[in-house]
Amino acid sequence: MSPQPLAGTTVLDFSRVLAAPLATQVLAELGATVVKVERPGSGDETRGFEPRLPHGESAYFFAFNRGKHSITLDIKDPRGRDLARRLAARADVLVENFLPGTMERLGLGYAVLAESNPGLVYVSASGFGQSGPDRDRKGYDTVFQALSGVMAATGEADGPPVKCGVPVADLSSGLWVAIAVLSGLAGRAAHGLGTHLDVSMMDVQLSLQALGAARLFALDEDPVRTGTEHPGRVPSAAFQAGDGHWLHISGSDQHWGPLCAVLELPELAADAGLQRNAGRVAQRDRVMKSLRAAIARWDRDPLVQQLRAADVPAGAVRSLREALADPHTAAREVVGRFSHPTEGEFPALRTPLREAGGPPPAPGVPPLLGADTAGVLGDLAGLTEAEIGELRAAGVI
Template sequence: MSAHLTPGPLGGITVLDFSRVLAAPMATQVLAELGATVIKVERPGRGDETRGFEPRLPHGESAYFFAFNRGKRSITLDLKDPRGQDLARRLATGADVVVENFLPGAMERLGLGYDRLAADNPALVYVSATGFGQSGPDRTRKGYDTVFQALSGVMAVTGEPDGPPSKAGIPVADMTSGLWVVIAALTGLAGRAASGHGRHYDVSMMDVQLSLQALNAARLFALDEDPVRTGTQHPGRVPSAAFQTADGGWLHISGSDQHWASLCAALGLDDLAADPGLRHNAGRVAGRDRVMTALRTAIAGRDRDPLLKELRAADIPAGEVRGVREALADPHARARDVVAEFEHPTEGTFRALRTPLRETTGAPPHTDAPPLLGADTDAVLTELAGLDRGEIEDLRASGVI
């Protein structure tokens, strides 16, 4: 098989993964790197469409696919063929978890919906990850990460006040939804341990994005105020913003009342420090323009790194605004082994970001290579579906695998 199955807390758990693209594949990668056996079911010939996404590597593999499909076993099945559907059902009888991200009703039409699979495997935990959920008027509507950022209000509150709405710099809708798919799977497994029965979980990307509006919603509910774009500033705390320094760098400072006097001292802002109306956050929020103008002016006269050193020595929460290269090269990131590497059968050594969950007394989760398309088809169908060589060759000749 293509994946190195490392013992882990989810050892002995089998996940049958019908998902593709980002959110749910990210979730099943987390489960794989925590020890589960993840069997990724892909279309013959093409596989997960992200196998063709940019950026491409020298031998044709996709770095995008690599980011969310490590540690899995890949099999190819034509789920439109009744024989492919039958094989999928046979595999599901031995699975602990099924993850799928088709539009509502699609798996039922394939004979692979929860009710059908649970009839043969009552202990099955089944997670459906869709854009808008299994119910509601938008249930069959398609969407992508940035569409959910737009619809949920995330885009409306992202960006500078005098600029247009902006998306987040990462696919936040996909990735936060992926974490909720993990939560659903683990919740189902924990519940099954107590009851002996599985569950069907409905993860809606739209619901997840709306849940991220918790603080903005609290402001709406408390003040009847629809939040607006504030750039790097916090709507309810001052100071909390990014400031440009004399050398062209940027520094983000996020201070509370206990940091105010020290910050003023470090920046030589004696007049602000002496103003009793600014000693508490409410006063600084009310005087935001005055405070921010003074801070910007003072910080614009200082170079980034020496000022950061001084602020940290004074225990003021501050951090340089880094690019991705700088962030990953940081000594703390290196000490934490954030960047790992794996050996791929065609692309060779490739770096990856580790799954960031670890035990205090153990090694971090093992980082395995993503599978070649269909690399484990024969082994999985032999081991888990009981097919012999002749049956497998017949299915391959017929295009089912």
């Protein structure tokens, strides 16, 4: 894979907030030229989100908009819409995440743009998709977690439903937007034509329920909250060690004997009924009680070391700060840095894709609002400096 596999690909990005901007950031850091179209004056609303940096920029915006070119364009103005059509005629990909029908009403829908650019890969990302009774319904990450059953299955058995610790609906949907773009480009390479792809955040969340749905389809059991315990495997759970710290163990049949040996549980090791997972699931309460008591006699880190030495899958439950400080994280260069024109040097989590044996993609720089307007409109739309000045004076850009 080339370090810049998408070099030469132009993406016109009308998306805002998190899911689709994550996708276009991935495309940018894989070499695509991503032109982020923002509202004059305010831009993407996440430019105002917390946490804010010393010179006013948003670290939230920084997390999902690296490596892009920012232009400001009022697409409610006929002149702005005309410019958008001219830009789309030169683009390979267009990504938008407005409510269904919005781009069509503005004369920027796929059917119109494909007339002048039949190779355009057009991706519409929305909460509930381009069809169905909920197509006009707005959606948010935690609402999708609730509606899809993800929230109902998250939390302790005797506690209330809880959201995931990261915005899983937004993040997973962003990855599917990126998949949509790449599949559209692959299809165009094969047959020469673009396509209109529909990514529904609700559909994506339901797709994450594959294992739960398999249990529902097979056993007619709706998934329930089990905390960190796996509903179909024992042991697979977080345990508290004697020093108060937590670790997670997730073992299969081949790990059962070594686990019992490390924890000095000969009675469990000798029990023929516990040699297979089905038997341990059937005696879950007994097994978990014994494991908790044995683990409570250890400090966490020495126990993790012993379990790893015995090839038992186990790991400390760490904070983000601890995870980023890990030597393996450092060796993989997961955290990079970029130099911003107003905020200076700033850390960033790199796009996690690289050629084997090669360096990871360098983090791009998040753009200042409208910083690339004149350059993009000159290069891609063919406007003169005088025309750009007139549009700026009129508030169109």
